[in-house]
Amino acid sequence: xxxxxxxxxxxxxxxxxxxxxxxxxxxxxxxxxxxxxxxxxxxxxxxxxxxxxxxxxxxxxxxxxxxxxxxxxxxxxxxxxxxxxxxxxxxxxxxxxxxxxxxxxxxxxxxxxxxxxxxxxxxxxxxxxxxxxxxxxxxxxxxxxxxxxxxxxxxxxxxxxxxxxxxxxxxxxxxxxxxxxxxxxxxxxxxxxxxxxxxxxxxxxxxxxxxxxxxxxxxxxxxxxxxxxxxxxxxxxxxxxxxxxxxxxxxxxxxxxxxxxxxxxxxxxxxxxxxxxxxxxxxxxxxxxxxxxxxxxxxxxxxxxxxxxxxxxxxxxxxxxxxxxxxxxxxxxxxxxxxxxxxxxxxxxxxxxxxxxxxxxxxxxxxxxxxxxxxxxxxxxxxxxxxxxxxxxxxxxxxxxxxxxxxxxxxxxxxxx
Amino acid sequence: xxxxxxxxxxxxxxxxxxxxxxxxxxxxxxxxxxxxxxxxxxxxxxxxxxxxxxxxxxxxxxxxxxxxxxxxxxxxxxxxxxxxxxxxxxxxxxxxxxxxxxxxxxxxxxxxxxxxxxxxxxxxxxxxxxxxxxxxxxxxxxxxxxxxxxxxxxxxxxxxxxxxxxxxxxxxxxxxxxxxxxxxxxxxxxxxxxxxxxxxxxxxxxxxxxxxxxxxxxxxxxxxxxxxxxxxxxxxxxxxxxxxxxxxxxxxxxxxxxxxxxxxxxxxxxxxxxxxxxxxxxxxxxxxxxxxxxxxxxxxxxxxxxxxxxxxxxxxxxxxxxxxxxxxxxxxxxxxxxxxxxxxxxxxxxxxxxxxxxxxxxxxxxxxxxxxxxxxxxxxxxxxxxxxxxxxxxxxxxxxxxxxxxxxxxxxxxxxx
Numbered sequence: 001x002x003x004x005x006x007x008x009x010x011x012x013x014x015x016x017x018x019x020x021x022x023x024x025x026x027x028x029x030x031x032x033x034x035x036x037x038x039x040x041x042x043x044x045x046x047x048x049x050x051x052x053x054x055x056x057x058x059x060x061x062x063x064x065x066x067x068x069x070x071x072x073x074x075x076x077x078x079x080x081x082x083x084x085x086x087x088x089x090x091x092x093x094x095x096x097x098x099x100x101x102x103x104x105x106x107x108x109x110x111x112x113x114x115x116x117x118x119x120x121x122x123x124x125x126x127x128x129x130x131x132x133x134x135x136x137x138x139x140x141x142x143x144x145x146x147x148x149x150x151x152x153x154x155x156x157x158x159x160x161x162x163x164x165x166x167x168x169x170x171x172x173x174x175x176x177x178x179x180x181x182x183x184x185x186x187x188x189x190x191x192x193x194x195x196x197x198x199x200x201x202x203x204x205x206x207x208x209x210x211x212x213x214x215x216x217x218x219x220x221x222x223x224x225x226x227x228x229x230x231x232x233x234x235x236x237x238x239x240x241x242x243x244x245x246x247x248x249x250x251x252x253x254x255x256x257x258x259x260x261x262x263x264x265x266x267x268x269x270x271x272x273x274x275x276x277x278x279x280x281x282x283x284x285x286x287x288x289x290x291x292x293x294x295x296x297x298x299x300x301x302x303x304x305x306x307x308x309x310x311x312x313x314x315x316x317x318x319x320x321x322x323x324x325x326x327x328x329x330x331x332x333x334x335x336x337x338x339x340x341x342x343x344x345x346x347x348x349x350x351x352x353x354x355x356x357x358x359x360x361x362x363x364x365x366x367x368x369x370x371x372x373x374x375x376x377x378x379x380x381x382x383x384x385x386x387x388x389x390x391x392x393x394x395x396x397x398x399x400x401x402x403x404x405x406x407x408x409x410x411x412x413x414x415x416x417x
Numbered sequence: 418x419x420x421x422x423x424x425x426x427x428x429x430x431x432x433x434x435x436x437x438x439x440x441x442x443x444x445x446x447x448x449x450x451x452x453x454x455x456x457x458x459x460x461x462x463x464x465x466x467x468x469x470x471x472x473x474x475x476x477x478x479x480x481x482x483x484x485x486x487x488x489x490x491x492x493x494x495x496x497x498x499x500x501x502x503x504x505x506x507x508x509x510x511x512x513x514x515x516x517x518x519x520x521x522x523x524x525x526x527x528x529x530x531x532x533x534x535x536x537x538x539x540x541x542x543x544x545x546x547x548x549x550x551x552x553x554x555x556x557x558x559x560x561x562x563x564x565x566x567x568x569x570x571x572x573x574x575x576x577x578x579x580x581x582x583x584x585x586x587x588x589x590x591x592x593x594x595x596x597x598x599x600x601x602x603x604x605x606x607x608x609x610x611x612x613x614x615x616x617x618x619x620x621x622x623x624x625x626x627x628x629x630x631x632x633x634x635x636x637x638x639x640x641x642x643x644x645x646x647x648x649x650x651x652x653x654x655x656x657x658x659x660x661x662x663x664x665x666x667x668x669x670x671x672x673x674x675x676x677x678x679x680x681x682x683x684x685x686x687x688x689x690x691x692x693x694x695x696x697x698x699x700x701x702x703x704x705x706x707x708x709x710x711x712x713x714x715x716x717x718x719x720x721x722x723x724x725x726x727x728x729x730x731x732x733x734x735x736x737x738x739x740x741x742x743x744x745x746x747x748x749x750x751x752x753x754x755x756x757x758x759x760x761x762x763x764x765x766x767x768x769x770x771x772x773x774x775x776x777x778x779x780x781x782x783x784x785x786x787x788x789x790x791x792x793x794x795x796x797x798x799x800x801x802x803x804x805x806x807x808x809x810x811x812x813x814x815x816x817x818x819x820x821x822x823x824x825x826x827x828x829x830x831x832x833x834x
Contacts, residue, residue: 004465004698007446007691007748014453019684022451029424030688034439036431036766048421068682069486069665076665099645104664148645197684203451205485205622205686228516228565228772247521247663248486248493262772266487267436267614269622271447272689274424281421296607331656349453354681355645 012343013370015379017147017175017324017350017363019204020370021144022275026202028244029278032268037375038262040208045277046258046268050371052280056177056200056288057192059184059212064210065258066276067249068269071174071195074207076104077249077291078170078191082218084242085109085289090137092128095119096151096354097172105141108245113137119356120315120326125157132161139168147198150326150363151319152176159188163314167216174198177208178283179295179323179367184210185258192217199323201368202279205272211251218251226253258325295322297410298366298376301403305380306364308402309387310394314361323371327362330392335359336385346382376403429760430787432796433768434564434592434741434780435616436621437787439692443619446695447751451687452730453823455679462694463675469613469697473594473617473705474609474627475603481627482675483693484666488591490614491624492519494666495587495608499556499635500634501659502526505556511570512536512563513771515588522558525662530554536773537743539590542574549578556585559671562592563601564615564769565745567780568736569593571672585631591615594625596712598742607631616740618711618785619696620690628668642667642669646681690780712739714827715793716781719818723781723799725819726804727742727811731778740788744779747809755803763799793820 051066162169179199191211198206256263314326470481579586596616608628614621673680731743
């Protein structure tokens with residue numbers, strides 16, 4: 001039976017807004033033999049992962065753990081666990097992933113009020129605060145970094161107002177966690193969802209989340225011990241509370257599994273946890289501030305290179321997401337032809353976008369392990385070559401030189417410091 | 418920052434009913450550099466995985482793919498996608514995981530009718546068929562192999578009757594897939610959920626499922642394109658159908674992602690897919706029949722060894738689940754002390770059980786890569802030694818000899834064939 005060949009994936013330079021390249025140390029960790037889920041060695045790794053996530057989320061929250069699923073599983077776990085049918089949720093939308101928050105909240109039974117600003121920009125926080133006063137929602141759900149448009153929403157003022165008005169504030173930080181500051185406590189965010197496959201640079205398949213006491217109080221009020229784990233004498237007992245509409249995503253049950261009680265729920269995804277544990281170690285060894293500075297520097301080099309090539313950026317530069325750069329596809333150029341050539345000839349992957357932006361922009365990520373000088377220079381040189389090959393006129397050679405100047409300038413600054 | 422040590426897991430002999438040991442070839446596959454989710458090399462791996470899953474599920478269904486989450490994520494995806502609030506679901510329960518089906522169906526909005534038989538046995542199919550006639554459910558959901566009690570439910574007659582009456586038949590085959598025959602088409606099962614971390618021996622984190630045209634028809638009737646991917650002109654349009662209560666688990670959307678349309682949903686868990694792809698290759702290289710025979714042989718050796726030690730099996734032997742052996746803990750013996758000694762002194766993990774069986778039985782798995790002669794002999798010798806050490810009287814040395822006799826007998830049969 002040799003119908004299916006052995007795995008033999010090509011080495012790619014992955015410059016999309018995720019998934020991005022994975023540190024070989026993480027891949028090695030994922031290849032280690034597994035432990036049972038209740039093996040003391042394994043539960044110690046679970047506890048260490050919770051500790052490290054607290055640092056990454058910049059929080060003192062007790063609960064910081066991964067949900068076993070891709071990033072949106074974390075979003076759904078948070079929303080379905082706190083939304084009681086009929087709860088009012090306000091979602092300010094500035095890209096595709098705002099729409100996803102609406103969709104998940106609606107499917108969880110919420111009455112959703114949404115507001116939308118033009119894609120390519122973000123909200124003035126005062127506009128959101130006004131909407132909060134008008135609609136008096138139970139929950140505000142907001143995207144931090146919109147990879148679809150390359151924009152980043154300021155959160156601090158909105159968080160402060162939500163706390164004052166006793167509204168729960170939920171933030172999708174899938175694109176920003178580990179690459180851009182996400183200050184859970186300082187910004188008064190009640191629950192934050194991160195992603196692994198972007199700036200943390202662990203393969204997709206887990207969604208790290210954190211939430212505070214305010215969320216936990218809501219969870220406890222809806223708590224149900226799983227059937228089959230309850231005292232058999234009380235099997236027919238049905239609690240009077242409105243139960244969470246999901247078993248898999250019921251954070252009150254998942255929390256019991258991550259607590260010292262270790263109440264069985266799912267079977268923790270061992271190798272993914274190994275990968276996340278190692279990815280977080282690498283992240284904290286680099287240090288949050290150094291890591292954010294590295295993301296800024298490579299973004300700057302990329303942006304200067306793109307501009308030197310004569311291409312224009314999509315979206316408001318004042319609110320640009322540092323780890324995603326959106327580029328207007330030049331008139332008359334087929335975006336997919338360029339992307340295919342980059343992949344086939346240069347082994348580089350960049351992204352297109354969604355919905356109204358499909359075919360209009362390219363998106364280049366500078367995230368996590370992929371966010372380095374070699375990759376930025378390689379993508380600039382290759383993009384220039386493909387554009388010239390496709391008949392686009394541009395000042396040859398300028399892009400890479402512009403990026404090199406940024407790096408040279410930064411080295412001087414470091415020396416003079 | 419060296420607060421957290423490098424990963425260095427001990428090598429264990431994992432003889433629980435899952436997760437079990439992983440083939441080094443699978444672990445190696447998981448350590449390969451990742452590809453982007455829409456890279457043609459990656460989508461080819463997705464397609465091959467679907468093909469191989471069809472063989473493992475013994476089906477001609479078009480749809481056979483993994484849900485990105487642990488096993489119960491697959492159960493929830495199937496149930497929440499087909500249950501419209503108010504649908505009647507019949508769940509015959511013969512252990513903990515039957516209760517889980519009830520819990521998930523209820524949380525999905527179903528009116529659940531359940532029946533329970535004594536743990537340690539299964540249902541006479543006629544009893545279930547009578548209940549089907551009485552309750553006229555829309556859906557019957559049933560566990561195939563109950564790891565909590567080590568019992569296996571015959572499914573063929575129940576499936577046939579469901580098909581006749583146009584009832585959807587959903588089976589949880591998490592514990593049996595890849596180790597025991599699961600005949601999706603022959604048994605008229607409309608949707609089957611498998612597990613990776615048991616007889617397929619891939620780490621936990623994916624749930625392979627398959628479903629037929631009957632299920633797909635139901636999915637299509639509830640289909641909603643995700644907000645943010647729809648035509649912007651129709652963004653305010655809300656379909657009149659009852660939408661699936663989950664975005665993450667909406668199989669109509671996940672199916673679009675696995676189809677040639679590749680409509681973006683989640684970001685496929687790359688390294689888990691690498692592992693599953695390799696695990697399925699290994700499984701099909703061994704061949705289903707040879708693999709089932711290997712599971713039977715090692716079960717027989719384990720059972721003969723346990724009996725030779727003077728221990729008794731829990732549950733009805735006629736309906737015993739071949740890949741899980743439940744053993745009554747001898748009177749006066751503390752089950753957890755024995756388990757801890759096995760782990761600490763011999764590096765062997767066996768399991769306890771849940772709810773009413775907690776502290777009453779041990780459970781030993783013979784699943785997938787863990788299901789081999791060396792492991793069976795090791796666990797028998799170690800269990801005997803720990804029991805003697807704890808003061809239990811038993812005929813020393815008999816257990817391993819009984820198992821060796823089973824293996825010797827089987828070699829003779831092979832030679833004479």
